[in-house]
Amino acid sequence: MQVRHGIAVSPGVAIGPAFVLGVEDFRIPKDSVSIDAVNVEVERLHAALEKVAQEISANEALAAKHLGKEYASIFGAHLQFVRDPKLIEQIERRIREDHESPEHASSQVLRRYAKELQHLGDQYLAERAADIFDLERSLLRHLLGEQREELSHLTTEVIVLAYNLTPSETAGLNRKFVQGFATEKGGSTSHTAILAGALEIPAIVGVGDFLTDISGGETVILDGNEGRLIIGPDEKTLEKYRLIKERFQSKSQALRKLGVGQAITTDGVSIEVCGNIEFPEEAIQCKERGADGIGLYRTEFLYLGAMGERSEEDHYQAYRKVIDTFGERPVTIRTLDVGADKIPGAMKHVYNEVSNPELGLRSIRVSLEYLELFKTQLRAILRAAVFGNARVMFPLISSIGEFRQARMVFRDVCEDLEEQKIEHNPHIPVGMMVEVPSAAIMAEEFAHEVDFFSIGTNDLIQYTLAADRSDPMVAKYYNGSDPSVLFLVRRVLFAARDAKLPVAVCGQMSSNPMFVPLLLGMGLRNLSVTPQSVPIIKQLVRNISITECEELAQKCYQLDLARDIETFLRGELKRFLPDRDLP
Amino acid sequence: MNGSIVLRRTVRLKITQGLHIRACSNVIALVSRHSGQVRITYGDKTADASSMFDLVQLAAVPDSMLELEATGDDAEQVLNELEELLSKPEEPSS
Numbered sequence: 149m150q151v152r153h154g155i156a157v158s159p160g161v162a163i164g165p166a167f168v169l170g171v172e173d174f175r176i177p178k179d180s181v182s183i184d185a186v187n188v189e190v191e192r193l194h195a196a197l198e199k200v201a202q203e204i205s206a207n208e209a210l211a212a213k214h215l216g217k218e219y220a221s222i223f224g225a226h227l228q229f230v231r232d233p234k235l236i237e238q239i240e241r242r243i244r245e246d247h248e249s250p251e252h253a254s255s256q257v258l259r260r261y262a263k264e265l266q267h268l269g270d271q272y273l274a275e276r277a278a279d280i281f282d283l284e285r286s287l288l289r290h291l292l293g294e295q296r297e298e299l300s301h302l303t304t305e306v307i308v309l310a311y312n313l314t315p316s317e318t319a320g321l322n323r324k325f326v327q328g329f330a331t332e333k334g335g336s337t338s339h340t341a342i343l344a345g346a347l348e349i350p351a352i353v354g355v356g357d358f359l360t361d362i363s364g365g366e367t368v369i370l371d372g373n374e375g376r377l378i379i380g381p382d383e384k385t386l387e388k389y390r391l392i393k394e395r396f397q398s399k400s401q402a403l404r405k406l407g408v409g410q411a412i413t414t415d416g417v418s419i420e421v422c423g424n425i426e427f428p429e430e431a432i433q434c435k436e437r438g439a440d441g442i443g444l445y446r447t448e449f450l451y452l453g454a455m456g457e458r459s460e461e462d463h464y465q466a467y468r469k470v471i472d473t474f475g476e477r478p479v480t481i482r483t484l485d486v487g488a489d490k491i492p493g494a495m496k497h498v499y500n501e502v503s504n505p506e507l508g509l510r511s512i513r514v515s516l517e518y519l520e521l522f523k524t525q526l527r528a529i530l531r532a533a534v535f536g537n538a539r540v541m542f543p544l545i546s547s548i549g550e551f552r553q554a555r556m557v558f559r560d561v562c563e564d565l566e567e568q569k570i571e572h573n574p575h576i577p578v579g580m581m582v583e584v585p586s587a588a589i590m591a592e593e594f595a596h597e598v599d600f601f602s603i604g605t606n607d608l609i610q611y612t613l614a615a616d617r618s619d620p621m622v623a624k625y626y627n628g629s630d631p632s633v634l635f636l637v638r639r640v641l642f643a644a645r646d647a648k649l650p651v652a653v654c655g656q657m658s659s660n661p662m663f664v665p666l667l668l669g670m671g672l673r674n675l676s677v678t679p680q681s682v683p684i685i686k687q688l689v690r691n692i693s694i695t696e697c698e699e700l701a702q703k704c705y706q707l708d709l710a711r712d713i714e715t716f717l718r719g720e721l722k723r724f725l726p727d728r729d730l731p
Numbered sequence: 732m733n734g735s736i737v738l739r740r741t742v743r744l745k746i747t748q749g750l751h752i753r754a755c756s757n758v759i760a761l762v763s764r765h766s767g768q769v770r771i772t773y774g775d776k777t778a779d780a781s782s783m784f785d786l787v788q789l790a791a792v793p794d795s796m797l798e799l800e801a802t803g804d805d806a807e808q809v810l811n812e813l814e815e816l817l818s819k820p821e822e823p824s825s
Contacts (some may be wrong), residue, residue, distance in 0.1 A: 225756035
């Protein structure tokens with residue numbers, strides 16, 4: 149029996165046979181190629197090289213379109229690496245003469261070359277070695293592609309063990325058969341980790357090297373609560389974990405029951421509790437947990453990690469999936485919200501490092517800079533909106549002029565679709581995220597322009613208090629209880645109330661039960677929270693009255709220290725949500 | 732290089748960044764428009780000028796002397812064009 153430790157990213161316990169994935173970095177088959185198969189293997193190599201070349205060409209065209217010839221030529225150079233006759237000749241020779249597999253041969257040749265570059269004593273060329281490793285990875289991805297597909301053809305329950313899983317691989321995991329997964333790489337904030345939590349698949353990441361110690365089919369226990377992976381457990385350990393597993397399951401079933409039905413306060417006010425999602429695959433789980441709709445559908449996954457630009461059809465399919473799941477209930481789609489360096493994933497290196505990306509070209513600013521990208525997304529949203537109750541919102545709006553500009557593009561897209569006689573819904577509500585202090589300050593003016601507000605507290609806190617919460621040195625300055633933050637949130641809620649505009653809070657503040665009574669007391673009636681928190685937030689709402697919340701808010705307004713507000717809210721929460729209500 | 736005549740020329744590399752990836756890329760694009768073979772020697776290393784991997788490994792620094800060799804009917808022209816490319820201080824943007 150062997151015990152390994154990793155980062156617990158999605159709770160639950162799974163027990164079952166190990167399924168070791170043809171690893172990305174990389175379980176390369178060394179097995180020699182039989183003489184008869186040589187030609188087939190060489191052909192496979194050429195097909196994979198051609199696919200990599202196509203990917204690079206697509207990126208080149210995209211770069212030329214959006215960034216100019218100068219950047220595109222970088223991809224042109226990469227293309228010449230893939231098409232290098234000497235490279236191909238060397239790999240081919242290893243397959244033909246040494247009977248190596250194309251995977252092994254390419255990896256050996258490319259790695260040796262990358263190492264040579266690193267040792268030439270030229271800083272610039274040493275850095276280019278990364279490009280060669282990239283190339284190796286792309287090539288192996290195509291060569292090993294068929295193996296990875298095994299994942300979608302599972303027929304029995306397994307625990308997936310891998311070097312790493314991409315977010316899209318995680319999203320595609322068949323929950324019927326995949327009981328849990330553990331990866332050597334990854335951190336708690338990776339997309340893969342977030343997704344595992346959303347999909348309720350017990351998972352641990354960042355275990356470090358362990359794949360070499362395990363063979364497929366061996367029994368493993370995956371403890372997603374404690375971040376433990378037990379390989380070849382003894383009978384006593386198995387028994388212990390079977391009990392833990394049962395207990396965990398009955399607990400989560402009890403929690404799930406809380407999500408059923410409407411959330412109405414003790415004085416009869418109905419509160420909408422929606423969910424925040426990123427991947428279309430999350431929609432069903434989110435609905436099962438009792439979400440009244442989607443208050444924030446992040447669309448970044450359509451851009452991250454993609455080799456090329458996503459087509460309108462890719463967007464459309466992703467939106468349809470969620471809209472179809474929720475039927476008449478609202479689905480609020482937020483347009484692209486990442487930095488320019490992520491557009492698309494593979495083009496990172498053509499941008500210079502910006503010293504202050506949070507204040508740089510990101511979010512709606514990227515959309516307005518790359519209009520074609522923006523229009524593609526809007527077209528897909530407008531088309532998908534025919535089939536349900538979709539809303540669109542723009543992130544990081546910082547001035548009224550900027551909102552008008554985005555809305556103008558929206559109208560242009562409607563006109564285009566109209567002219568092309570493509571079915572779409574031009575009447576969907578167009579709203580904005582309030583997450584830049586300037587927007588909160590001008591909330592009353594914005595209220596005349598928009599169809600709804602959604603307050604993004606994470607960025608609002610960061611920009612108001614000038615503190616990056618991911619930086620441990622200043623994390624203490626990032627505090628949602630700060631009176632300045634509450635002042636801005638209140639300002640927006642009041643402006644919306646006066647203008648009779650719908651308003652939601654979709655940041656982490658609304659997922660934190662401590663803040664919910666305060667937000668309701670300030671007039672909020674629509675929360676959008678992480679799917680996991682839906683049941684508990686609904687239960688909390690059912691325990692309180694708006695009158696109590698308003699009194700609580702009044703008291704908070706009189707406190708001027710974040711610490712005092714937090715202590716007060718924590719105390720009140722104990723009263724509203726006693727332990728007996730928690731499963 | 733096979734039987735035909737080999738033309739040689741020595742050129743001083745003026746490209747500000749040396750033979751970096753983009754410059755190599757331009758060399759390959761240029762050479763691929765011609766029928767013959769081209770080799771570039773820098774110090775003790777010789778590169779096939781149609782191979783990205785070879786060229787990059789030369790790691791030729793600015794102001795170094797490169798020895799060019801070309802075969803084929805248009806060898807003279809290739810050398811002229813290469814000399815022009817390599818002895819311009821700025822990389823052409825295409």
